[in-house]
Amino acid sequence: MTEMLASARQQRILEALREREQVRVTSLASELGVSEMTVRRDLNALAARGALVKVHGGATLDAAPTSSEPGFTHKLALEAAEKLAIAQAAVKLVKPGMSIALNSGTTTYALAAQCTDIKDLTVVTNSPRIAEIFYAAANPSQNIILTGGIRTISDALVGPLALTALDQLHVDLLFLGVHGMTAEDGFTTPNMLEAQTNQAFIRASARQIILADHTKWAVTGLCQIVPLSQVDALITGNRIDEEAKVILRQSLDTLILA
Amino acid sequence: MTEMLASARQQRILEALREREQVRVTSLASELGVSEMTVRRDLNALAARGALVKVHGGATLDAAPTSSEPGFTHKLALEAAEKLAIAQAAVKLVKPGMSIALNSGTTTYALAAQCTDIKDLTVVTNSPRIAEIFYAAANPSQNIILTGGIRTISDALVGPLALTALDQLHVDLLFLGVHGMTAEDGFTTPNMLEAQTNQAFIRASARQIILADHTKWAVTGLCQIVPLSQVDALITGNRIDEEAKVILRQSLDTLILA
DNA sequence: ACAATTTCGATCATATTCTATCGGAAAGCA
DNA sequence: TGCTTTCCGATAGAATATGATCGAAATTGT
Numbered sequence: 001m002t003e004m005l006a007s008a009r010q011q012r013i014l015e016a017l018r019e020r021e022q023v024r025v026t027s028l029a030s031e032l033g034v035s036e037m038t039v040r041r042d043l044n045a046l047a048a049r050g051a052l053v054k055v056h057g058g059a060t061l062d063a064a065p066t067s068s069e070p071g072f073t074h075k076l077a078l079e080a081a082e083k084l085a086i087a088q089a090a091v092k093l094v095k096p097g098m099s100i101a102l103n104s105g106t107t108t109y110a111l112a113a114q115c116t117d118i119k120d121l122t123v124v125t126n127s128p129r130i131a132e133i134f135y136a137a138a139n140p141s142q143n144i145i146l147t148g149g150i151r152t153i154s155d156a157l158v159g160p161l162a163l164t165a166l167d168q169l170h171v172d173l174l175f176l177g178v179h180g181m182t183a184e185d186g187f188t189t190p191n192m193l194e195a196q197t198n199q200a201f202i203r204a205s206a207r208q209i210i211l212a213d214h215t216k217w218a219v220t221g222l223c224q225i226v227p228l229s230q231v232d233a234l235i236t237g238n239r240i241d242e243e244a245k246v247i248l249r250q251s252l253d254t255l256i257l258a
Numbered sequence: 259m260t261e262m263l264a265s266a267r268q269q270r271i272l273e274a275l276r277e278r279e280q281v282r283v284t285s286l287a288s289e290l291g292v293s294e295m296t297v298r299r300d301l302n303a304l305a306a307r308g309a310l311v312k313v314h315g316g317a318t319l320d321a322a323p324t325s326s327e328p329g330f331t332h333k334l335a336l337e338a339a340e341k342l343a344i345a346q347a348a349v350k351l352v353k354p355g356m357s358i359a360l361n362s363g364t365t366t367y368a369l370a371a372q373c374t375d376i377k378d379l380t381v382v383t384n385s386p387r388i389a390e391i392f393y394a395a396a397n398p399s400q401n402i403i404l405t406g407g408i409r410t411i412s413d414a415l416v417g418p419l420a421l422t423a424l425d426q427l428h429v430d431l432l433f434l435g436v437h438g439m440t441a442e443d444g445f446t447t448p449n450m451l452e453a454q455t456n457q458a459f460i461r462a463s464a465r466q467i468i469l470a471d472h473t474k475w476a477v478t479g480l481c482q483i484v485p486l487s488q489v490d491a492l493i494t495g496n497r498i499d500e501e502a503k504v505i506l507r508q509s510l511d512t513l514i515l516a
Numbered sequence: 517a518c519a520a521t522t523t524c525g526a527t528c529a530t531a532t533t534c535t536a537t538c539g540g541a542a543a544g545c546a
Numbered sequence: 547t548g549c550t551t552t553c554c555g556a557t558a559g560a561a562t563a564t565g566a567t568c569g570a571a572a573t574t575g576t
Binding site: 264292293294295296299314315 | 552553554555556561562563
Binding site for chain 1: 316
């Protein structure tokens with residue numbers, strides 16, 4: 001078997017991981033024809049980029065939910081069906097001529113993809129990736145505003161520039177993706193700068209709608225964005241706990257199950 | 259085998275890359291009948307234009323394909339050799355620890371590709387595409403600031419948000435790509451909003467360096483950005499008119515011919 | 517809790533690859 | 547012809563990738 005470039009080998013590790021959900025160091029070593037040490041080094045390199053999560057004996061795509069933030073592209077695959085259902089429920093609230101805001105996140109990304117055909121839409125976002133969706137669609141009646149700032153690993157522009165930009169803007173409707181929600185801690189995110197930016201999003205919007213799939217329930221990130229009761233609506237999947245439904249209905253005006 | 263022009267050889271490298279997904283320096287050297295050193299130089303040239311990504315042992319197509327704007331990539335091919343030479347002359351002025359600004363343009367794009375390995379660099383840009391270069395390189399010692407705003411067709415973020423952001427920032431060195439330059443009208447651009455943004459770039463910088471290939475001479479865009487004499491230096495190709503060289507040397511402190 | 521087994525990471529040695537030069541050949545120019 | 551410029555190959559030293567080894571750490575079974 002001909003030698004293989006290191007980058008190609010790492011690509012094959014990712015492919016194997018997508019097929020099998022988890023891989024072992026020993027089996028990868030024999031399959032790829034390299035030593036275990038080399039496999040370990042590849043896994044380290046991939047883990048450093050957030051492409052996978054190392055576990056004892058190998059690696060997996062699934063991440064420890066509370067602390068670490070896996071890469072954006074791989075989060076997309078997680079709960080994709082539910083995210084899509086949430087996005088389809090959310091897009092019904094968006095009417096031609098409105099101005100909306102989308103923060104950075106995989107669920108808001110899914111929503112953005114559904115919004116490209118809506119006429120006379122003004123969109124404010126702090127996600128270059130979401131902006132790119134609208135740029136590529138090139139709908140001339142749409143107005144896309146990117147906030148500026150410094151980009152975090154999860155593709156959010158944050159920092160003083162983002163805050164200044166958002167303080168100058170006002171939108172009808174905000175769709176906010178979050179990383180966790182509990183009765184006590186409200187909506188949370190693991191990144192302090194993102195929390196600050198998301199608070200600016202809330203101040204800049206007349207109505208706020210949280211988008212969160214059911215895995216976000218009972219998860220607490222480092223920073224609170226806002227308590228449950230301070231937003232107007234939440235859209236989530238119907239696989240969420242019954243107990244959670246009760247609590248959310250008490251705290252929020254509107255709970256939409258997609 | 260008959261001798262082959264350098265450009266034709268690079269074309270064949272790209273073809274091989276498209277067929278095989280990845281190529282190896284050693285195999286390319288024997289297939290093309292040239293030394294490995296020459297293959298490396300070709301790969302460097304192609305990587306500088308973003309046509310491929312170098313990896314240890316060879317090269318591969320960009321793993322994360324970003325949706326590309328046809329107009330932009332086409333422009334990138336024009337005068338590519340001269341743009342690359344200009345970028346290489348410009349990158350010599352960039353030292354670790356500096357803060358620089360890059361406006362949107364194909365020449366500044368080429369420069370950005372050369373800057374990803376410079377340590378402790380702070381980069382301010384209004385081009386999502388240039389920001390993407392640095393995001394992809396993921397150099398942890400670099401700080402990338404995107405100004406925000408509304409995107410023009412030429413990939414520049416402009417408007418009030420961009421202006422507000424730039425007025426808050428100050429950089430050591432600005433590299434400014436322009437669309438035209440003449441003795442009478444100075445440096446110009448066809449887009450009024452971009453002209454306004456570029457003026458903000460100039461205000462935000464201690465030193466200004468214009469990047470312009472020789473085809474920009476004697477071209478006047480709709481809006482003046484700044485007169486010739488108001489910037490510190492110009493880097494252009496040596497194919498520019500002798501007459502232009504004389505005028506530029508009179509108007510500018512520094513004229514660099516790449 | 518303890519021991520056996522497996523896995524991990526640090527370190528060294530080796531092999532390959534990369535970069536920075538230098539010098540020569542070929543091509544362009546006066 | 548003489549000069550400059552560009553392209554190419556060669557070489558050496560630096561950087562990187564890989565594999566082997568061994569003690570440390572984690573997992574498992576009892």
